[in-house]
Amino acid sequence: MDTTEEKLQALRESLRQIGSLAVAFSGGVDSSLLLRVAAEELGDKALAITARAEIYPHREIEEAVELARAIGVRHVFVDPAPLTLPQFVANPPERCYHCKLAVFRLILNKARELGIAVVADGANADDAADWRPGARATAELAVRSPLKEVGLTKAEIRHLSRRFGLPTADRPSRACLASRVPYGTQIDRETLRRIDKAEAALETLGFGGLRVRHHGAIARIELRPDDIPRAAEPGLRSRIVAELKAIGYQYVALDLEGYRTGSLNEVLANQVLGTAPRKEGESIAFASTSRSRREHSG
Numbered sequence: 001m002d003t004t005e006e007k008l009q010a011l012r013e014s015l016r017q018i019g020s021l022a023v024a025f026s027g028g029v030d031s032s033l034l035l036r037v038a039a040e041e042l043g044d045k046a047l048a049i050t051a052r053a054e055i056y057p058h059r060e061i062e063e064a065v066e067l068a069r070a071i072g073v074r075h076v077f078v079d080p081a082p083l084t085l086p087q088f089v090a091n092p093p094e095r096c097y098h099c100k101l102a103v104f105r106l107i108l109n110k111a112r113e114l115g116i117a118v119v120a121d122g123a124n125a126d127d128a129a130d131w132r133p134g135a136r137a138t139a140e141l142a143v144r145s146p147l148k149e150v151g152l153t154k155a156e157i158r159h160l161s162r163r164f165g166l167p168t169a170d171r172p173s174r175a176c177l178a179s180r181v182p183y184g185t186q187i188d189r190e191t192l193r194r195i196d197k198a199e200a201a202l203e204t205l206g207f208g209g210l211r212v213r214h215h216g217a218i219a220r221i222e223l224r225p226d227d228i229p230r231a232a233e234p235g236l237r238s239r240i241v242a243e244l245k246a247i248g249y250q251y252v253a254l255d256l257e258g259y260r261t262g263s264l265n266e267v268l269a270n271q272v273l274g275t276a277p278r279k280e281g282e283s284i285a286f287a288s289t290s291r292s293r294r295e296h297s298g
Helices: 004-018 029-045 058-071 095-113 125-129 133-140 154-163 189-204 225-231 234-247 263-273 284-288
Strands: 021-024 046-051 074-078 118-120 211-215 218-222 251-254
Touching (some): 004 029, 029 046, 046 095, 074 095, 189 234
Parallel strands (some): 021 046, 021 118
Antiparallel strands (some): 211 218
């Protein structure tokens, strides 16, 4: 098996062969490492393209801007409109496929306009084991995944990010705000706004690596297990409740299982395993797509 250093050298060689590269840049752990190495190997032939839309937290877009500037690459934007896509708004388990298809079409067009030959995402070797409907869209559009192609895992990417001094090295996994909404619940601008503000409020209170799962009037908070006792302290608990009620939630619940990616996919896994009844009106086809692991980006 190749070492991390051998994989890094393979990545450098692959990027040099590509010649010019546009990285779909979220400012997360994976795309940041890819952009950093691309900048070293390709110079002004490396480009960062960030999508701006209601589904992305404002604070993450701001961080992406700062990081692209620090890396020293040209940084441009596309502005998809996922809330105009009926297949996205209806929020089926394949929601991510329809969104990624629209977003990456814009990214590909922007790259072509600027004379960049190849578009890449930050998918890594670990993602191959997860259920990722969005990966089908990128495959259909011939988007490259250089980190995955050379076999770099998430742990190795974090290790290399620390070595390069990237501020993203220990940053939690990211996902769009729609991933906080249960499948079958329609996605709208107000719901996304409420989730974004709720998570920002919790971060202001000192929490990280969290999700606010949206269940109508209920906010179900997932925190790192070590943060749960602190959140339950009377004073801080009252502040959390007050902040989230001010944002528009009627009830605030703390999930004692803690934060885990893809927790809203658990209902799909339960349907497959027969451990939970299907809700009336839910399609059995939803369950058939969940035979692999939870979707990474949740």
